[in-house]
Amino acid sequence: MSTRQHEMQPSRTARRRGTTPAGAALVVLAVGQVVAGGLVSLADSPLMQPDRPGEPAITPPGYAFAIWGVIELLSLGLALWLPWFRRRAEEAGVAVVDALTRALLVVFAGFSVWLVASVAEPVWATLAVFLVMGVALVLGLSVAVRGRGEIASWSPLGRALVWGTLGLYAGWSTVAIWLNLTTALAFSGAPVSGTPGVVGQLAVLAGATATAVVVLLRTRGLLPYAAAVAWALVGATLGAAGAGQPLLAVAAAVGLVVVLATTAVLRLRRAQRPARA
Template sequence: MVQAPSLRRSAGPVAAWRSVMLVLALGQVVSSVLSRLYGGEFTKADRPGEPPIVPVGWAFSIWTPVELLCVAYALWALPERRPDPEVRNRLAVPLSVVFAGFSCWLVVAEVAPVWGTVAVFAVMICGLAHAMSVALQHRFAIATWRPVPRGLLWWMLGIYAGWSTIAVWVNLTTAVAGSGAPVSGRAGVAGQLAVLAGATATAAVIVRWTRGLLPYALAAGWGLLTAMLGAASAGQPVLAGAAGAGLALVTGVTAVTRRERAARAPGPEP
């Protein structure tokens, strides 16, 4: 009885992160709309002179479902009466970092697009990895949630992380090109092949870590597929083939991982 008041007082600041998360989730939508209306050259799709492996312009429409999933989950997670408040509190902190990072990325893209965007994206990746780790640690508790909020969480995390895994590598290529590195010729193709190899390897490792989380695999595959189409439209068959090989590898790793998971004793997997 003596400890109860201090527990209630300590829970307040932690629970407040869910409110912060909701505000920042809404901020993603607002900043995205403002960027489309008033953004500069760096945030426009299909810019001339960009590296061939940059996904085709319509690929970036994936941000719309990502933003909506973030808002929907944040709205659900806000009330105290929802299940497992301690899990929701632990998720709210890294997700707030990610959501804030997204809006910051759009701002940095206007004022310091060369390497500033890479740094912000790296912070977002760290936040996503932390949030994914928390969700995987608490998958037994999350498995007891109703289907809709459970789906919101896993699809939000999976799509956000899957697309970001590929996008951060492509963003690195764009930054290197912005610093004066070639995007064509032997050096340019070799550098982009290394980037595709890094993106593919990262995606494959995360597929294994997340036990074949389907939303993650689909979003990472979307990134590789649209990078393949971008390279093909730029007249770079070698890069298009490498991106296609990466897509095939991630697809195969996902299939094997999910088959292994199904062969084990049934459990609360995402």
């Protein structure tokens, strides 16, 4: 084939790339997150009522949950960007996109199921769904970490959407899963005050902090993840202080310091290497 004939041929990458069913479903589910969030906010769900009486002291104030709006918008942006990028990507990029898409399909679907569960059965069903979402988020972060070199070659917008969505989603969910456990126990009749209640919430704060440190180590101090965890722990600190539980407020603040210190150390280490995320 002559050079001119070769130039006239469409690229193999462009010819065989198209929107996959998984990519289309991701967009639908991302839109569904936004719609479901708006609809459930109008429903009479105990879980969705901010600052409700009888909740654990470490529950953040109602305004802290506004982070969900940011997460939903980032998720929608990423869901739109991934199929667009996939049509132009090389094989290595396609593999990362497809793996991310599979993990995010579970996360986005789980979010809407979680909101429905908050109305239908807000005690233990919401925790079970959140745990499934958490596993999928860990898988998504693992894909991104393994594909860090590939993602580093993507556009600034693509990198920001990938790391921002995964980081904020996973960071907030890390603390939210633990807090959902506390709320489920409280709804089931477990004490939220007195020595048993305080000890239980101290254990939850320790578990959330330890989980966050492990994820930070695996992601080498991913800033969006650290920011979301920090936001949640600030909320827990303010919630405990407002509930008149200084010990819990101090414990949440200590967790916040541990997360920030861990992030700072890991970022300093990364500064000595070529930045990739």
